[in-house]
Amino acid sequence: MEAVAYSNFRKNLRSYMKQVNDDADALIVTTTDVEDTVVVLSKRDYDSMQETLRVLSNDYVMDKIRRGDRQFSEGNFTNRELIEVELDD
Known part of the structure; x- marks a missing residue:
């Protein structure tokens, strides 16, 4: 499972959405506050x-x-x- 920083995720949202759908693998979106980390699938x-x-x-x-x-x-x-x-x- 790949991880990406929120700022990079936000800038490249469309490509990350396509990647998640094409690879059938979840993506961890990290932030400076660990409590705000999410998983995209x-x-x-x-x-x-x-x-x-x-x-x-x-x-x-x-x-x-x-x-x-x-x-x-x-x-x-x-x-x-x-x-x-x-x-x-």
Whole structure:
């Protein structure tokens, strides 16, 4: 994760926004006051992080994931062929 001073970030905002989106890596924007330091990340990464937090905090969903993981680890599953469906235009 790269860090950049606030003054440089402000001067080059557009290029840093593009970099964050293109690289899919967060950027730390530093200031002289450590309490004002922020992290900039793409909306896509933010949305992904929020969804991960929602899943991890949902006991019902996590129980289903753990159960599926156990079944897979024990070899308790069946392989299925995918069915191709033709769509009418």
